[in-house]
Amino acid sequence: MSEKQSRKQITRRRLLQVLGLTAGGASLTAAANKLTDENTRRTIVDTLGGLFQNHFSRLSPDEVGETLARMERKYKEKYKQDVRVEATSALPNTLFGYALNLSRCRGYRDCVSACVEENNQSRDSEIQYIRVLEIPDGTMNLEHADHYYAGEVPKPDHFYLPVQCQQCENPPCVKACPVEATWQEPDGIVVIDYDWCIGCRYCQAACPYWARKFNWNEPVIPAESLNTQTHYLSNRPREKGVMEKCTFCLHRVRKQQLPACQEACPTGARVFGNLLDPDSEIRYILANKKVFRLKEDLNTEPKFWYYAD
């Protein structure tokens, strides 16, 4: 609340900045609009629009519409196909949570594979939202877990613990961001405005779960495997130099679908649901299984539980 208020207190400096930028942007855009060649005009207007785009939460509904349309044009040019960029907002009375049964998970990494494709992650880099840790039975040392294992699984005497963004109720990454490019949505999902992110990676350092990834390189996504159903706050293609992370497939779950990792898991280890629904599976698990969360002592209050039975 106090953060919100401080944002509203416009300082003189900020006011001048905004006025200056808006005036500059408006006159440039107006000048560009006079250009006759339709294609050049569009490109220039779009480039300027991208340059002067405001923070997502401060865009008016009209501006959101324009922004999405501009992005769709940009992606169409880049990937030579129609890409849909949506901005569906959080559903009422939902708070998403995940539970994962460690006695079911067998380390196949089917969830990782599905996640990469669903979320348009660069195929050429280290970016994967889910890291499956292979841990010797009877131990629980995350530092000594191996996530580069390969070959036939499960290995004898090992168990598997997938880690992804834990959608903390008290997210340290959000506090670390100096420009408010990342925040928590009403359905509990922590999101990033990729166009507001300055790539400082403070959030990456603040996250105790290694959930945030940085685009060191220009992301590489073969056009034929691009997922063209995207959301502004989740799986639209990113640029070099920004952060990204798991959003529980926000673009799917806000349409009442299940996250791609849940759908891909052949063992049923993953249980996704609405924590506010007392009849949901996840609520049954929280009430009846011995659940735990990672690094609970840090008081991050993850909405991601593990259990075994």
Added chain:
Amino acid sequence: MRQRLVWLAVSLVIPTVCLVLDAGPFAWNNDDTEAKSPPPFVVSKRVPVLEDNGYYPCSDCHDNDSQKSNPRMRKLDDEHDDLAFDHGKQRFWCLACHDSENRDMLVNRGGQLIAFDESHLLCGDCHYQQQTDFMYGAHGKRLQSWTGVRQIVACAECHDVHSPNFKPREAWQPPQARTGLTATSVHQDIGGVEHE
């Protein structure tokens, strides 16, 4: 003295009342989550799959006339010879689950017939905990949507009922090290900044 008597009365009377009424902090049965019946669900159908495999209806062959039921535990070779049975460590055989009279149906411990589409009702005879978890959503898998009536996967879709343990399998590729870095160079080569 009088105060002590009051305390004594309170400490005896409250728990007794609670126990008798089965309510409050000293109730017998405080665990009311189990008692709540599972939210409604729809299990994925199996009969179409059996039909695709060319075996259903079973009664096409198992007509109790030319093909009579044979309860003797034996190696099958006239038919079903590709069915490798490995369930229950040889403590039971086919007719523990398949009805001997009506081969189109399964049969539970109590002799009740169960359709192939409802096999989860059969498994619970011997796997009560897994069946309970399945009905409440802690074992098995949900399809399509996290909300509304639950569509869930049948036991037989994940477990080969005749050899139900999961077999080891190849994992999907491991993550790559960052472009430009190899596993060995990771520690020396982080541009400019000296680590450790």
